[in-house]
Structure formats: C-alpha cells, structure tokens
Amino acid sequence: MKGTAGSKESNDCLITIESSVERKIEINSIVGVFFYDQILKVVEDTLDEQELYNVKVIVEDKGALDYTIKSRLLTAIERMREDV
Amino acid sequence: MLNGVGREVPDNVKAFVKSDDFKKRKRTLIDKKNKQSKTVFFDxxxxxxxxxxxxxxxxxxxxxxxxxxxxxxxxxxxxxxxxxxxxxxxxxxxxxxxxxxxxxxxxxxxxxxxxxxxxxxxxxxxxxxxxxxxxxxxxxxxxxxxxxxxxxxxxxxxxxxxxxxxxxxxxxxxxxxxxxxxxxxxxxxxxxxxxxxxxxxxxxxxxxxxxxxxxxxxxxxxxxxxxxxxxxVSGTTEVTKDPIGLKIAKDCANLLDYLGLIKNDFSMQTGAGKTSLAVVKFVEEIMKKNNIIGSFASGGITKAYVDMLEAGLFKNLYDVQCFDLDAVNSFSKNKNHIAMSASEYGNPFENSPICDKLDFVILGATEIDLDFNVNVTTDSMGNLIGGSGGHADIAYGADVTIIISPLIKSRIPIIKQKVTTVTTPGTDVDILITERGIAINPLRKDLLDKLKNSQFPIYSINDLLDLTHKITGVPKQIIPDEKIIGYVEYRDGTIIDCLRKINYESK
Amino acid sequence: MFRSLLFIPGNNPSMLQNADVFLADAVIIDLEDAISIKEKDNARNLVHNYLTTSSVLPKQIVLRINSIDTVWYKKDLDLLKTNKINYLLIPKADSKTIIEVNEYLDTLFSNNNLDEIKLIALVETARGITEIDKFAENKRLCAILLGAEDLTNDLEIKRSETNQEIFYARSKVIFACATNKLISIDTPFTNINDIVGLEKDSAFSKSLGMKARACIHPNQLEIVNRIYSPSNEDINWALEVFKAHQANPNVGAFQLKGKMIDKPIIERAKKIIEKAKLFNLM
Missing domain, CATH: 3.40.1080.10 (Glutaconate Coenzyme A-transferase)
Incomplete structure (x- = not known):
C-alpha cells in the first residue's frame, strides 16, 4: 500500500506514504534548518489524527506552509488507503 | 566588543560607530605613481x-x-x-x-x-x-x-x-x-x-x-x-511578470510620487533586477504624465535608463559599469552618458560623490531587521550570496532609501529580529515595501508625517514581522559558528559585522 | 459587490498563499477546469486546509465547484462546512442545474448548521443562455458570469478579437441581471499579455452594461478594477445629486443644473456612492 501526493514546485511538497513495521518519517526540506521541527509536528499530528502508526512517510519539501503539508499528507493517506 | 549596530566584533579591529563617523576624519592618500618609463608590451x-x-x-x-x-x-x-x-x-x-x-x-x-x-x-x-x-x-x-x-x-x-x-x-x-x-x-x-x-x-x-x-x-x-x-549582461531587459513583484513595484512608484520625489531635476538609482526595472518603468510613466525631467540616474546602467536618457527624461547618466550591451553602446555615442570611477561614485572622502546627490534609491535585501539593518551579503543560513556592491554607499548618500522585497521567500521571512549579517546600517534605510504592507523607519518622522493621511498600507516593521510569522510559523534561530572567516567592512573602513563559517545547527 | 474576480487554481499553493494580496474584489478558487481529474482530491484537501487554517484570506471567496454531473460535486460542496466561502460559482448553469443545486443545498443546510450562501451562475452553454430568464429569478442567485470559451465551443464557432460573436450572449446576461437585480460579470479576457486589448474590450463591455469582469491573471486586475469602477465624474455627479436630494428630502422630483432628477436617478446616485465607498474611491 502506497500513496503519493503533491509536487516539487516551489511552496509545495511531495509526500509519499507506505505501510511499514514502524512509524518512520523522513523530511528533506529546503528550509529544514528553520522549520524541520514544525514540519515534523504537522506530519506526526496528522498521522495521529488518522491513527496511522505503522507507516513510512517521505516529505520532499520546497517551502510549503503547514496547511499545504497537511493537505498533501491527507491526500497521500487517502490514496494509500485506496491502493489495495 | 559591540559595534555601532550592536554586533560583536573582535577588539583588535576598528569597530563601526555610525555611518557619518567618517566626517570626523581626514582623507588619507598614498602617493600616486609617478612613472617615468614607457609602457612595455608583452604577449x-x-x-x-x-x-x-x-x-x-x-x-x-x-x-x-x-x-x-x-x-x-x-x-x-x-x-x-x-x-x-x-x-x-x-x-x-x-x-x-x-x-x-x-x-x-x-x-x-x-x-x-x-x-x-x-x-x-x-x-x-x-x-x-x-x-x-x-x-x-x-x-x-x-x-x-x-x-x-x-x-x-x-x-x-x-x-x-x-x-x-x-x-x-x-x-x-x-x-x-x-x-x-x-x-x-x-x-x-x-x-x-x-x-x-x-x-x-x-x-x-x-x-x-x-x-x-x-x-x-x-x-x-x-x-x-x-x-x-x-x-x-547582468541586468534584465524584461520587466517582471510576477504579480507580487509588480504590485510591490507599483506601490513603490506610487509612494515616490505621493512623497513628491518624482519632481523636476530629481535623481535616482535602482538595482538591476526585474522588480527594480518595473519600478523604473512606472517612474517613467509618472515622469511622462507630469512632464518631469530628471537630473540624473546613476549606477550600473541598463537599457531602461538609456531609453529614458535618449527620450530626454534624464539630463545625464552617471555610469560606473555598463550592465548590458545597450548601455555599452550608449556610453560610446551619448555625451551625457558619463563614466564615473568607484571613488567618484561612493567614496565617503570624495568631494561630493554621486551617491550623496541621489534623491532616492531602490534596493533589494535578503534580510532586514527590526532596526532596518539590511543584509545583502549572506542568506539566512550564513552562506555568502552577494555583498554590498554600492548598497551601503548609496543608502548612506540618498535622501530616501527604499528596500523592495516580498515578505516571504520560500517560507523564509525576509524580516528578522536581527539580520544574519549587517551589510547596510538601519539608520540609512528609510522604507520597506512588501506585498503585504509598507514599513517606515521610525527615525524618519518627516516621512511618517507626510504619509499620515495617505491610503498606503503602513505598518510598523514589528507588525509586519508578526503578520509574517502567522503565515510561516517562527523559524528557528541558527547558532552561528565560532569561526570568523572574514569581515564586512563598512565604506569608512570600520568593521560592521563578522562573517562566520556556516553552521546548519539551529536552536 | 465586485468589479473584479480572480480565478486561482485550487491546487496551487503559491497562488493560494498570496490570494489575499492581489487586488481582486473576490477570488474564485477553482476546483473545476484548472484541476486535472487525477488531482481533484488533492485540490479539495488543499483548499479545505487553506480555508480552515490560513491566517490570511481574501475579503470575498468564491468557490467554483465541479459540475453537477460529476462525482466530485457533492464532495466539493462539503467545503461549505468551513464557513469561509461567500459564494458558489456553478458551472454549466441552466434551469435544471440551478434547481438541482438549490435542492441539494437545502438539504445540506438543514442537516448541518451552515450559513446561507449566494450563488453565481456560470453561463457557458447555449441552453444556459436560452434559459437564462428562468433561472435568473432564483433567490440564492446574486450574479451571472458569462463563460465565453465554453459557449463558443457549444456554438461551434471561433472566438475573435472583436468579440462580436458573444454580443448576443453578453446582452442576454446583462438584461437578465438588470431585470433581477443581479451583478453581470463578463467573461475573462484570455490573452493575458494583451493589456491594451483588455482595456479596450472591458471599456466596451462596461458600456454595454456589464458590472464586473472575471480575470485569469493578477496582472489584469488593475485595469479591470479601474474600468468597472465609477469614474470620478460619476462620483462627483452622484454626490451632487445626493446633496441636493438631502437638502429637500420630501420633494419627489427636482432640477439640478437644468436636468430633472427623480427617484430612479437618486437611487442610481446612491448606488454609485455606495460602490465608491466600498472600493475606497472617495
């Protein structure tokens, strides 16, 4: 099961999520030095809301705001759930 | 010790005091060469x-x-x-x-x-x-x-x-x-x-x-x-098509007009970017509409200014370096396209340098802080990405110094509590124009007064920072590396800031 | 009230995060034509989170939903639950579409505690033009936007620079709007690099009776705002009329500079003043 959403355009991010034995989050952001913790928090909070624990998430961030990151993650999750 | 812009500099360097401190000192000149021999050719x-x-x-x-x-x-x-x-x-x-x-x-x-x-x-x-x-x-x-x-x-x-x-x-x-x-x-x-x-x-x-x-x-x-x-070719011949850039440029031109700065015999300088070029175009429109003839434009000269010179909108261009081939061509044929040396352009000890005669300048910034100090030397992580060039010279010289910039670049706010590196002291920076509002340096009570009843969206720079943080979140602060790799030397020879090795650690 | 409405693709974070900065009187967030079939879900999620969490939003927000014959339209309407949307733009509007949307909205509103919503009909089919007088009476409707691209497609004709081919459609929209006190919104000018053409065509459209125009690029907004604003002359005239009326509020009709002023003219003056105030022109 795998889902991808978003893009690598500026102010956007590309998120991939797939099932995994444990929760793993990988963040590559052009603004990571300044916003890594904030991006991580958005991803973790969203996964908690969705009660997803055994997933691997990869975020390729091009300066997306929090709501964009959350949106892309939610779409990726929906797409993963449809991917059976 | 802390210098005049509150930066820690080593005790063994001449620390920056303030931008007009040079007035206390006399010009020092070593002897010019007195060459007797003929010039020798080598291949x-x-x-x-x-x-x-x-x-x-x-x-x-x-x-x-x-x-x-x-x-x-x-x-x-x-x-x-x-x-x-x-x-x-x-x-x-x-x-x-x-x-x-x-x-x-x-x-x-x-x-x-x-x-x-x-x-x-x-x-x-x-x-x-x-x-x-x-x-x-x-x-x-x-x-x-x-x-x-x-x-x-x-x-x-x-x-x-x-x-x-x-x-x-x-x-x-x-x-x-x-x-x-x-x-x-x-x-x-x-x-x-x-x-x-x-x-x-x-x-x-x-x-x-x-x-x-x-x-x-x-x-x-x-x-x-x-x-x-x-x-x-480093200037651009194309006006920006970016709507944010255009909005900033338009607001800038309208503000200049409102402040009465676009008047007969005025003088100006701008950077060579696409947004600056848009400002030049809008200023040109205002000049044509009101039959204004300016005294001069200076700087690295681009086609846009050449066109204005040739249309009779400026009497002279003072050119330290041509930014495009149209400028090169104009310099060869137009008598009123005048070369100036770097010293005549911006040396504080020069007898009335061109920079001191400027009415207004439009400049960029990678960062600006709550004291209006501007950084064009490094990015927010401390990577070297430019330098003053004439920035600090003309900011000091011009009556009104305007910084134009989008408030946010790839999530990174342009306004900081403290800039990463000071290139130009805030006392020489008067106005910041962004897409979401304009901030006036509180030191310029005259400008604030003139704009009191205007419809321009004027905020304090602190308010603009708060607004930005609401959009982006608050970026973490970089911990500067210990190692000093160099200095930013102000035009008078004092040290306005230290350059440090980059450090990707943040707190 | 609008002069300009700016289309913004619902799946573009760069455009969305600056939507409030542009000079548009209203921003149309597009879930329909600007979004590819594969990205409908992505766009809807982005718009949802943008509306619910962005600290800066445009003054007036219009949502263009997908047409009612698609699987996405009801999901799109769920975004009304954000309570951040001021208007819905209904594509391919005709009598049947407007009735169906209204019925669905009635149920949606009674089942959820939502604010009422105003509709803008996007008329872009021959049927839409033919049936315009019928659905223009709908109580939720506040404006009609002409969509000339799809319309000319439907008519199997080409768009031209003169816009002669849409004269009838423009007139139908203007008359239906004037009759039912709706705002007539003209079709976007599609050549974004032709500023002179935009100005000329907008001036013509205004002279016909269009009250606003949709834009597809922020750089069109300044001209559109200027053209569809009351002119300084209009504003001064309106202020004079209003002043004269206030001096003698009980007189039904009077003369001003040799011209008869009566109730409809006073109403028109009031409208101009209201517009001028709203758009900061005084």
Missing part, C-alpha cells in the same frame, strides 16, 4: 610574471567589468597555479560563478586572503564552508576605492582587463570585440597599484579619447581574448 604572461617577479604573498587586483564573461582573472590564476605560488592575496572588485579556478586555488592554499565587494557561485560556497585560510574582507564599491587610495589595501600588481589599448598604453572600455563600456571600478587600482598591467585583446595605433591614461600603465599584456562581452 606572454609567463614572461610578464618573471618581469614583475610575482611571488607568494603578493596582492593582485582585478576588476569585474566583464562580470561573468571575464577571462583575465582565470588566466592569471592559471599562472599562479603553475608556479605554485602560495598565500596570495586576491582583490577582485567582484567574484562571479565563472571564476572556477579561483575555487581550486583557495582549496589548495594558493590564495589565502581575499578583498572583494560582491561574490557568488562556487567561490562563495567554498569560503562560506571555511576553505579560505586567511580572511575574506567584503568592501563596498566606494569603500574599496577608499581602502586602495589610503593604503589600507596595498596592491602589488593590478591586472586591468581593458578592451582596447593603443600603442602608447592608453586604454578604453567601450571599443573592441570585448567592449564592456565604462571602467569605473579599476581607477583606484590604476592610480595606486604599485605595478599596473592592462590586459587586452585589441591593440590599435592611437586612441582619440581614453579612459585609462598610459602614465599609470607599466605593462600591456596582449592575449587572444579577455572575455565574452555577452557575459557582462
């Missing part, structure tokens, strides 16, 4: 190196009029590398991405110290990472002229790329296959360098007019090519 760099006895630890200077198209600095670097000279001090007026060999020489320790006014590309990245063994000193354009004429920056050999040289050793910048126009940045090197070499790819019998007088020229080196003049 072999190796032999010239021997003749000049160029050795380790010497200071070699260059100008950047051919910008990214320059081949002279690479040529000289090659010879330095072949001879394995070490601990060299290079003083190019700017460094561009095409200067690849310079990077190798820095890594290998051939070059250990650098003076420059602006740098980007690979060399900037290497120095940011701490590869330069000595120090990087970042000057302003006017400050470099001051440093050379005062003996603070002694030059052993000045290599001056010169598009055309005559048989006597006089030089001109706007003639020849590598024409680049005015040669404003090398005049101090020419007059005060211990030895001066003109490097050219075009020798003619006699120049009727010249920019470079052979009385200062010791040698001429004739080479196949000094560079690609197409590489000098």
């Amino acid at each position: 072999d760099l190796k032999l010239l190196f021997d003749e000049l006895n160029i050795s380790s630890k010497m200071t070699l200077s260059f100008h950047h009029h051919l910008r990214n198209g320059d081949k002279v600095i690479e040529l000289v670097s090659e010879e330095v590398q072949k001879r394995n000279l070490t601990d060299m001090h290079f003083a190019p007026s700017s460094i561009f991405p095409s200067y690849k060999l310079l990077g190798e020489l820095i890594k290998e320790g051939n070059i250990t110290d650098i003076h420059t006014n602006y740098l980007n590309g690979e060399v900037a990245d290497l120095i940011s990472k701490g590869f330069l063994k000595g120090k990087l000193i970042m000057n302003t354009h006017g400050g470099r002229a001051r440093a050379i004429e005062s003996g603070d920056l002694p030059i052993d050999v000045a290599f001056i790329a010169c598009p055309t040289v005559d048989k006597l050793g006089n030089g001109h910048g706007a003639i020849g296959k590598s024409a680049c126009g005015t040669l404003g940045y090398c005049i101090s090197d020419l007059e005060y360098g211990k030895k001066v070499v003109l490097v050219t790819d075009n020798v003619i019998d006699e120049l009727k007019e010249h920019q470079i007088n052979s009385e200062y020229v010791d040698y001429v080196l004739v080479v196949d090519s000094i560079g690609e003049s197409s590489g000098i």
Whole structure:
C-alpha cells in the first residue's frame, strides 16, 4: 500500500506514504534548518489524527506552509488507503 | 566588543560607530605613481610574471567589468597555479560563478586572503564552508576605492582587463570585440597599484579619447581574448511578470510620487533586477504624465535608463559599469552618458560623490531587521550570496532609501529580529515595501508625517514581522559558528559585522 | 459587490498563499477546469486546509465547484462546512442545474448548521443562455458570469478579437441581471499579455452594461478594477445629486443644473456612492 501526493514546485511538497513495521518519517526540506521541527509536528499530528502508526512517510519539501503539508499528507493517506 | 549596530566584533579591529563617523576624519592618500618609463608590451604572461617577479604573498587586483564573461582573472590564476605560488592575496572588485579556478586555488592554499565587494557561485560556497585560510574582507564599491587610495589595501600588481589599448598604453572600455563600456571600478587600482598591467585583446595605433591614461600603465599584456562581452549582461531587459513583484513595484512608484520625489531635476538609482526595472518603468510613466525631467540616474546602467536618457527624461547618466550591451553602446555615442570611477561614485572622502546627490534609491535585501539593518551579503543560513556592491554607499548618500522585497521567500521571512549579517546600517534605510504592507523607519518622522493621511498600507516593521510569522510559523534561530572567516567592512573602513563559517545547527 | 474576480487554481499553493494580496474584489478558487481529474482530491484537501487554517484570506471567496454531473460535486460542496466561502460559482448553469443545486443545498443546510450562501451562475452553454430568464429569478442567485470559451465551443464557432460573436450572449446576461437585480460579470479576457486589448474590450463591455469582469491573471486586475469602477465624474455627479436630494428630502422630483432628477436617478446616485465607498474611491 502506497500513496503519493503533491509536487516539487516551489511552496509545495511531495509526500509519499507506505505501510511499514514502524512509524518512520523522513523530511528533506529546503528550509529544514528553520522549520524541520514544525514540519515534523504537522506530519506526526496528522498521522495521529488518522491513527496511522505503522507507516513510512517521505516529505520532499520546497517551502510549503503547514496547511499545504497537511493537505498533501491527507491526500497521500487517502490514496494509500485506496491502493489495495 | 559591540559595534555601532550592536554586533560583536573582535577588539583588535576598528569597530563601526555610525555611518557619518567618517566626517570626523581626514582623507588619507598614498602617493600616486609617478612613472617615468614607457609602457612595455608583452604577449606572454609567463614572461610578464618573471618581469614583475610575482611571488607568494603578493596582492593582485582585478576588476569585474566583464562580470561573468571575464577571462583575465582565470588566466592569471592559471599562472599562479603553475608556479605554485602560495598565500596570495586576491582583490577582485567582484567574484562571479565563472571564476572556477579561483575555487581550486583557495582549496589548495594558493590564495589565502581575499578583498572583494560582491561574490557568488562556487567561490562563495567554498569560503562560506571555511576553505579560505586567511580572511575574506567584503568592501563596498566606494569603500574599496577608499581602502586602495589610503593604503589600507596595498596592491602589488593590478591586472586591468581593458578592451582596447593603443600603442602608447592608453586604454578604453567601450571599443573592441570585448567592449564592456565604462571602467569605473579599476581607477583606484590604476592610480595606486604599485605595478599596473592592462590586459587586452585589441591593440590599435592611437586612441582619440581614453579612459585609462598610459602614465599609470607599466605593462600591456596582449592575449587572444579577455572575455565574452555577452557575459557582462547582468541586468534584465524584461520587466517582471510576477504579480507580487509588480504590485510591490507599483506601490513603490506610487509612494515616490505621493512623497513628491518624482519632481523636476530629481535623481535616482535602482538595482538591476526585474522588480527594480518595473519600478523604473512606472517612474517613467509618472515622469511622462507630469512632464518631469530628471537630473540624473546613476549606477550600473541598463537599457531602461538609456531609453529614458535618449527620450530626454534624464539630463545625464552617471555610469560606473555598463550592465548590458545597450548601455555599452550608449556610453560610446551619448555625451551625457558619463563614466564615473568607484571613488567618484561612493567614496565617503570624495568631494561630493554621486551617491550623496541621489534623491532616492531602490534596493533589494535578503534580510532586514527590526532596526532596518539590511543584509545583502549572506542568506539566512550564513552562506555568502552577494555583498554590498554600492548598497551601503548609496543608502548612506540618498535622501530616501527604499528596500523592495516580498515578505516571504520560500517560507523564509525576509524580516528578522536581527539580520544574519549587517551589510547596510538601519539608520540609512528609510522604507520597506512588501506585498503585504509598507514599513517606515521610525527615525524618519518627516516621512511618517507626510504619509499620515495617505491610503498606503503602513505598518510598523514589528507588525509586519508578526503578520509574517502567522503565515510561516517562527523559524528557528541558527547558532552561528565560532569561526570568523572574514569581515564586512563598512565604506569608512570600520568593521560592521563578522562573517562566520556556516553552521546548519539551529536552536 | 465586485468589479473584479480572480480565478486561482485550487491546487496551487503559491497562488493560494498570496490570494489575499492581489487586488481582486473576490477570488474564485477553482476546483473545476484548472484541476486535472487525477488531482481533484488533492485540490479539495488543499483548499479545505487553506480555508480552515490560513491566517490570511481574501475579503470575498468564491468557490467554483465541479459540475453537477460529476462525482466530485457533492464532495466539493462539503467545503461549505468551513464557513469561509461567500459564494458558489456553478458551472454549466441552466434551469435544471440551478434547481438541482438549490435542492441539494437545502438539504445540506438543514442537516448541518451552515450559513446561507449566494450563488453565481456560470453561463457557458447555449441552453444556459436560452434559459437564462428562468433561472435568473432564483433567490440564492446574486450574479451571472458569462463563460465565453465554453459557449463558443457549444456554438461551434471561433472566438475573435472583436468579440462580436458573444454580443448576443453578453446582452442576454446583462438584461437578465438588470431585470433581477443581479451583478453581470463578463467573461475573462484570455490573452493575458494583451493589456491594451483588455482595456479596450472591458471599456466596451462596461458600456454595454456589464458590472464586473472575471480575470485569469493578477496582472489584469488593475485595469479591470479601474474600468468597472465609477469614474470620478460619476462620483462627483452622484454626490451632487445626493446633496441636493438631502437638502429637500420630501420633494419627489427636482432640477439640478437644468436636468430633472427623480427617484430612479437618486437611487442610481446612491448606488454609485455606495460602490465608491466600498472600493475606497472617495
């Protein structure tokens, strides 16, 4: 099961999520030095809301705001759930 | 100790006090060269190196009029590398991405110290990472002229790329296959360098007019090519199409108009970016509408200003370096397109430099802080990405200094509590125009007063910062690395900030 | 009330995060034509989170939903639950579409505690033009936007620079709007690089009776705002009329500079003043 959403355009991010034995989050952001913790928090909070624990998430961030990151993650999750 | 903009600088440097502190001091001038001998022509760099006895630890200077198209600095670097000279001090007026060999020489320790006014590309990245063994000193354009004429920056050999040289050793910048126009940045090197070499790819019998007088020229080196003049194009001929940029430019022009700054005999300078060009276009419209004729525009000159000169909208252009080939062409044919040296442009000790006559200037910023200090030297992580150039010179000189910038660039707010690096002190910066509002430096009560009843969206800079943080979140602060890799030298020779090795740690 | 409405693709974070900065009187967030079939879900999620969490939003927000014959339209309407949307733009509007949307909205509103919403009909089919007088009476409707690209497609004709081919459609929209006190919104000018053409065509459209125009690029907004604003002359005239009326409020009709002023003219003056105030022109 795998889902991808978003893009690598500026102010956007590309998120991939797939099932995994444990929760793993990988963040590559052009603004990571300044916003890594904030991006991580958005991803973790969203996964908690969705009660997803055994997933691997990869975020390729091009300066997306929090709501964009959350949106892309939610779409990726929906797409993963449809991917059976 | 803390300097005049609240920056910690080592005790053994001259700390910045305030931007007009130079007025307390007298101009220092070393003797100009009094050359008796005739100019000698060479066509072999190796032999010239021997003749000049160029050795380790010497200071070699260059100008950047051919910008990214320059081949002279690479040529000289090659010879330095072949001879394995070490601990060299290079003083190019700017460094561009095409200067690849310079990077190798820095890594290998051939070059250990650098003076420059602006740098980007690979060399900037290497120095940011701490590869330069000595120090990087970042000057302003006017400050470099001051440093050379005062003996603070002694030059052993000045290599001056010169598009055309005559048989006597006089030089001109706007003639020849590598024409680049005015040669404003090398005049101090020419007059005060211990030895001066003109490097050219075009020798003619006699120049009727010249920019470079052979009385200062010791040698001429004739080479196949000094560079690609197409590489000098750094300005843009296209007005920005970015709606945010256009909005900022429009607001800027309207604000200038409202403040009554676009009036007969006014003078202005702008950067060469697409948004600046949009400001120029909007100012041009206002001038035409109200039948305004300006006194002069200055700076690196672009086609936009040439068109205005030729349409009679400005009486003169003062040009330290041509930013495009239209400007080169105009400089050759228009009498009122006038060359100026870096010293005449921005040297604080010059008798009424052009920068002091400016009514307003439009400048960019990578960061601006709550005290209106501006950074155009590093990005928010501390990577070197530019430098003052004329920024601090004209910000000091102009009556009104305006910074135009989007509030957010890739999630990074342009407004900071404290800028990463101070290039230009906030006391010389008056207005910040962004897409979400305008901030006026509280020191400018006169401007605040004039704008009191206007419809412009005026906020305090603190409010603009708060608004930005609501959109982006609060970025973490970078922990500066301990290691000082160089200094930002203010135009008067004092240290306005330290440059530190980059550190990707944040807190 | 609008002069300009700016289309913004619902799946473009760069455009969305600056939507409030542009000079549009209203921003149309597009879930329909600007979004590819594969990205409908992505766009809807982005718009949802943007509306619910962005600290800066445009003054007036219009949502263009997908047409009612698609699987996405009801999901799009769920975004009304954000309570951040001021208007819905209904594509391919005709009598049947407007009735169906209204019925669905009735249920949606009674099942959820939502604010009422105004509709803008996007008329872009021959049927839409033919039936315009019928659905223009709908109580939720506040404006009609002409969509000339799809309309000319439907008619199997080409668009031209003169816009002669849409004269009838423009007139139908203007008359239906005037009759039912709706705002007539003209079709976007599609050549975004032709500023002179935009100005000329907008001036013509205004002279016919169009009250606003949709834009597809922020750089069109300044001209559109200027053209569809009351002119300084209009505003001064309106202020004079209003002043004269206030001096003698009980007189039904009076003369001003040799011209008869009566109730409809006073009403028109009031409208101009209201517009001028709203758009900061005084």
